[in-house]
Amino acid sequence: MKYLFTIFAVLTAVLLSYGLYQALVVAPTEQTMGEVQRIFYYHVPSAWAAFCLFFVNLVASIWYMVRRNRKADALALAAAEVGVVFCTIVLVTGPLWARPVWGIWWTWDLRLTLTLVLWLIYVAYLILRKFSTSGQTPVIAAVLAIFGALDVPLVYFSIWFFRTQHPQPVVGGGGSIDPRMLHAFFINLIAFSCFGALVCWSRYRFEMAHRDVEDRQALESIMEAGASR
Amino acid sequence: MSSDGLTRATLIKDLRLEWRSKDAINSMLFFALLVVVIFSFAFDPTAEESRQIAGGLVWVAFLFAAVVALNQTWARELRNQVLDAYRVSPAPPNSLFLAKALGNFIFVTVLEALMTPLFIVFYNLRALGPAWQLPIVAVLGTWALVVNGTFFAAMSLRTRSREIMLPLLLFPISIPALLAMVEATTSILTGEYSAKFWIVLLVAYDLLFTMASLLLFSFVLHAE
Numbered sequence: 001m002k003y004l005f006t007i008f009a010v011l012t013a014v015l016l017s018y019g020l021y022q023a024l025v026v027a028p029t030e031q032t033m034g035e036v037q038r039i040f041y042y043h044v045p046s047a048w049a050a051f052c053l054f055f056v057n058l059v060a061s062i063w064y065m066v067r068r069n070r071k072a073d074a075l076a077l078a079a080a081e082v083g084v085v086f087c088t089i090v091l092v093t094g095p096l097w098a099r100p101v102w103g104i105w106w107t108w109d110l111r112l113t114l115t116l117v118l119w120l121i122y123v124a125y126l127i128l129r130k131f132s133t134s135g136q137t138p139v140i141a142a143v144l145a146i147f148g149a150l151d152v153p154l155v156y157f158s159i160w161f162f163r164t165q166h167p168q169p170v171v172g173g174g175g176s177i178d179p180r181m182l183h184a185f186f187i188n189l190i191a192f193s194c195f196g197a198l199v200c201w202s203r204y205r206f207e208m209a210h211r212d213v214e215d216r217q218a219l220e221s222i223m224e225a226g227a228s229r
Numbered sequence: 230m231s232s233d234g235l236t237r238a239t240l241i242k243d244l245r246l247e248w249r250s251k252d253a254i255n256s257m258l259f260f261a262l263l264v265v266v267i268f269s270f271a272f273d274p275t276a277e278e279s280r281q282i283a284g285g286l287v288w289v290a291f292l293f294a295a296v297v298a299l300n301q302t303w304a305r306e307l308r309n310q311v312l313d314a315y316r317v318s319p320a321p322p323n324s325l326f327l328a329k330a331l332g333n334f335i336f337v338t339v340l341e342a343l344m345t346p347l348f349i350v351f352y353n354l355r356a357l358g359p360a361w362q363l364p365i366v367a368v369l370g371t372w373a374l375v376v377n378g379t380f381f382a383a384m385s386l387r388t389r390s391r392e393i394m395l396p397l398l399l400f401p402i403s404i405p406a407l408l409a410m411v412e413a414t415t416s417i418l419t420g421e422y423s424a425k426f427w428i429v430l431l432v433a434y435d436l437l438f439t440m441a442s443l444l445l446f447s448f449v450l451h452a453e
Binding site: 065117120121123124127128131132133134136139140143144146147148150151154155157158159161162 | 377380384385387388389390394397398400401402404405406408409412426427430433434437438441445448449452
């Protein structure tokens, strides 16, 4: 198990370096957007990693509600935390890219707004976990994760219709893509998936170790109290 | 006692408590009034502008005011360990939840009924679209706020600084409902487009989250 983690970490590092080389050196400069377009190789894979991690959080939360497995809860927490970090990267790199290309930092377009709402829901999730004083934090957090997931399609449809009512600046555009660009993109997509999984995995291991220590300390203090009586 | 009877008993108890103390309704009313006045100063709209922004103003004022009532929902039951008594009693948790949600629904509806004339006066409002749809939007929108609010208020009971926890949980989840209420109200007031899609969305939201709350409430009630 320990070796597996190390091997995975090395593999991720190699993939990330190769992806960086591909994105910055090999991939050609985009004609209209210029060098700034290279942020795309990090922006989209981060979004992908964030959405995958939020999905892992949902599955782990449901798993916890059904089985009351404490590993599932630790996984849900790890996935939500790392997912919020990746989602923040998306929300920061997005405006950095949008400003020179679209001339605006932000637009309330479907994808942007959906990402922002997801980020808000998961930040609320983390605050709830942080502020909860009961021993049943996992249950309450899992319930909130399920509510958040139910909300996503409604958010999607409401913003989609809101946007069709109010005209928007034209975002995106067609054109053919250089195969080297696609190559760099897919390498980074795989690398970021591995990276997200790796960080989530180590956060999960840390959380489990942390809980073991807490349990042991609690047990020790009980035993000491018993011995002193 | 049957589950209907339990719902009715809890609801009547809450209404009687509110009738005698008038805590929630008074604080909600004054709070909403302040929001109306402050918005009016902040934006200083003309009649045409206020028709465009009134949907947003009304619902933001009601949302903020509703949080005041929602925060009091369960806090009352913590005193004298009433909530613990509910937990150990064989009473179905859902009838308790329904009673609380209905109680909040009545409080917020009364607030809306009292505040709407004020809004009309202060902002010189007149609906250009089909005004008969407004009560439908109000009922659906209020239930959307109240069903999730009652649920999240129960969730935030066991947290530090729970008064602030409720809006932190409620607002992000309520975004689609809030968008639907605001857009439906604006479309009816301006008469520029149909409110049909938004009403359907509100119905979907209400159904989905009422079912989810009823399915998951027992977990939240028994989480100690």
